[in-house]
Amino acid sequence: MEVAIVFLPIAALTGFALGALVELTALRLPSGQPLLARPACPVCQAPLPRWSWLIPRRCAFCRNFPRHQLLSQTAIAVLLAAAWWRFLADPLQAFRVSLSILFLALIARIDWAHHLIYLVTIIPALLLGLLLTLLASPAAFLAALVGSLAGALLFALFYGLGWLLYRRPALGSGDVLLAASIGALTGWQHLLHALALGMTAAALAAVWLLARRRASRYSYLPYGSYLAGGTILALLLWGPA
Ligand SMILES: [Zn+2]
Incomplete structure (x- = not known):
């Protein structure tokens, strides 16, 4: 049980970060943009801070919030925590x-x-x-x-x-x-x-x-x-x- 208390938050945080990578790839692959190109607002194309691919952030210009990004990252965080909870013994x-x-x-x-x-x-x-x-x-x-x-x-x-x-x-x-x-x-x-x-x-x-x-x-x-x-x-x- 104690192992789970340590492991599950780590799995969830890793899932949140890797979920950002999944979302970035899903965004960049069909558009043909390089993976490491500077992030831009999907609505008004204004440049966003470098780290906004990891932590969803509201656009300073059009006030759009990337809901899909937050949703994907949260879902993957929950799924990875579930995987480690389910198979902790192995x-x-x-x-x-x-x-x-x-x-x-x-x-x-x-x-x-x-x-x-x-x-x-x-x-x-x-x-x-x-x-x-x-x-x-x-x-x-x-x-x-x-x-x-x-x-x-x-x-x-x-x-x-x-x-x-x-x-x-x-x-x-x-x-x-x-x-x-x-x-x-x-x-x-x-x-x-x-x-x-x-x-x-x-x-x-x-x-x-x-x-x-x-x-x-x-x-x-x-x-x-x-x-x-x-x-x-x-x-x-x-x-x-
Ligand atoms: Zn914008």
């Missing part, structure tokens, strides 16, 4: 879940804002999922490998089915790779759990949007964000591959 597992959460949060954040899934975010998540299991055990590596193949196969199937039903892909090819990295992170044992959680959340969101007439059957839902969110929940519940 630091390697807590470390693997934390790293997975950071990559999934980045994928979710970019898909949410830009409806895009970047290979530079998925491929590292996929490799990370596979390589980190080598630190755990050969059985874990095998579970991650089978999980990633199963995820890719399942989504390739959905992709084909979407093509048959709608004459256009209901999913992007990025989703197929995302499913592969989800399988690598959760292992085959919990791949379906992670996907089911994400799909349920996406379905509920779609029903809610349709009920409020805010969307049509063909509207874009940031599906990748829901899948990444479902995976984070699955990792916290059942642990990594």
Whole structure:
């Protein structure tokens, strides 16, 4: 218990700082700006202090407050604290879940804002999922490998089915790779759990949007964000591959 009292605030603070890095990458990657460019207000483009990427700050000119930045950083702080609370007895597992959460949060954040899934975010998540299991055990590596193949196969199937039903892909090819990295992170044992959680959340969101007439059957839902969110929940519940 005493260990938790020391560890959880450290995990939360680290999460808050790394969450800032996730938010900065999610902002800079789609715009093509260098990561270390001077921060600017997203509304009026006025320059902000250097450290404002780490601590959200109100713009001195247009008074805009970066709510999304604060929200992302807080969410990641809570998630990392949850990961260390859940897997305190096994630091390697807590470390693997934390790293997975950071990559999934980045994928979710970019898909949410830009409806895009970047290979530079998925491929590292996929490799990370596979390589980190080598630190755990050969059985874990095998579970991650089978999980990633199963995820890719399942989504390739959905992709084909979407093509048959709608004459256009209901999913992007990025989703197929995302499913592969989800399988690598959760292992085959919990791949379906992670996907089911994400799909349920996406379905509920779609029903809610349709009920409020805010969307049509063909509207874009940031599906990748829901899948990444479902995976984070699955990792916290059942642990990594
Ligand atoms: Zn401004």
